[in-house]
Amino acid sequence: MEEKKRTKAEYRSSLRSKRLIREALITMMREKPFDKITITDIVKTADINRGTFYAHFRDTDEVLESIKGMAIDELKAVFDGMSPDMILANPRPLFEALTALVVKDKEYYRLIFDVEVFKKAVMDTRFQMIDYMMKATAVQHLAVNQQNRIRISGIFDFLITGVIGTFSDVLRDDILLSYDYLPDLLTAMTGGAIRQVTELIK
Numbered sequence: 203m204e205e206k207k208r209t210k211a212e213y214r215s216s217l218r219s220k221r222l223i224r225e226a227l228i229t230m231m232r233e234k235p236f237d238k239i240t241i242t243d244i245v246k247t248a249d250i251n252r253g254t255f256y257a258h259f260r261d262t263d264e265v266l267e268s269i270k271g272m273a274i275d276e277l278k279a280v281f282d283g284m285s286p287d288m289i290l291a292n293p294r295p296l297f298e299a300l301t302a303l304v305v306k307d308k309e310y311y312r313l314i315f316d317v318e319v320f321k322k323a324v325m326d327t328r329f330q331m332i333d334y335m336m337k338a339t340a341v342q343h344l345a346v347n348q349q350n351r352i353r354i355s356g357i358f359d360f361l362i363t364g365v366i367g368t369f370s371d372v373l374r375d376d377i378l379l380s381y382d383y384l385p386d387l388l389t390a391m392t393g394g395a396i397r398q399v400t401e402l403i404k
Contacts, residue, residue, distance in 0.1 A: 216258070219248075219250060219257070220258050220268075222249070223244060223248050223254075223255060223265055224268060225248070226244045227244055227266065227269065228316075228317055229313070230243050232313070232316055236319070239262055240262070241261070241262060244262065273314050273323060276303060277303075280296065280300055280303055281334065286336075286338035286339075286341070287338050287339050287340070289338075290335070293388070293389055294385055294386075294389040297389055297392075301385055305381050308373060311373050312374060315369075315370040315374055324366060328359065328363055332358045335358050335362075336351070336354065336355060341354055357395070357396070360395075364391075365388055368388065369384075
């Protein structure tokens with residue numbers, strides 16, 4: 203029993219240390235270019251020793267990749283259990299899940315969107331999201347030729363880019379929308395846009 207408690211405590215400590223290191227790098231990247239940041243900078247900002255850093259990461263590049271990977275994995279996890287057909291029929295659960303994700307740790311996601319390299323990594327996932335949404339049954343029925351497929355992918359690119367941009371703006375307080383209102387707003391905008399454009403494609 204004592205061993206189990208110790209293992210859990212060590213696990214929590216490890217998670218905390220990794221988080222401190224990631225947040226320290228993000229903080230430093232708001233102040234100077236990535237290639238100018240040293241491990242000394244990170245451990246000083248995170249208030250940890252070098253041994254703790256090397257217990258989790260080899261170098262600053264590995265920390266950077268870890269942050270980008272985590273942000274993308276968390277974003278993709280929101281889609282688990284949601285098929286393209288479900289999202290197209292009712293996007294509200296998706297927007298509720300995305301809102302819950304960022305509200306759970308607003309400061310972390312605010313930092314993510316404050317640093318261009320991380321924001322770009324999140325934005326780049328839109329191509330995977332477009333491919334995912336193109337698999338919806340309704341889309342397959344409409345995408346009967348190359349021209350329609352291009353038009354539909356353009357619609358999804360516009361909508362997905364807009365959704366990511368809205369979350370970024372709200373997190374950074376560039377627009378003063380409440381998090382409670384976000385799912386309603388995004389559902390109305392997305393649903394309306396999809397209905398109008400699919401009519402044009404038909």
